[in-house]
Amino acid sequence: MLDVLIVPNRLTRRFNDLTHEEVTDMFTQGQRVCKALESHYKxxxxxxxxxxxxxxxxxxxxxxxxxxxxxxxxxxNNDDIYGDLEDSKPRSVIDNESRPPRSAREMAEEALAMRKLFGQWDTSE
Structure with missing residues (x-):
């Protein structure tokens, strides 16, 4: 299962440490990611x-x-996903050490698909 991360340019430990502009940007970019992933991954x-x-x-x-x-x-149970997010060794959904490694070919194919999906990413939008 795919888990995309949006990470602000300035790293902070806590959400409340972000500026209003950084919060706005993070969620604006998150919305753009959702729109792209919705059609691609159905x-x-x-x-x-x-x-x-x-x-x-x-x-x-x-x-x-x-x-x-x-x-x-x-x-x-829909909320079981939160257990996978919180678990230090997720069961199956989030990328973890127990998941079989992907081959170089699989990763290259995924990278190409993401480039096609997102193209040039302009964070000023």
């Missing part, structure tokens, strides 16, 4: 999450927005 919906601090499951010391395309029935 997503029915999206889960967007910020784990703000270690007690919220944040495993890296900077704010970032998770954008996860969702499909009907991808979880038996």
């Amino acid at each position: 997503a029915d919906a999206f889960t967007m999450a910020i784990q703000d601090g270690p007690e919220a499951g944040q495993t890296v010391p900077h704010v970032h927005l998770h954008i996860i395309p969702r499909h009907k029935g991808d979880y038996k």
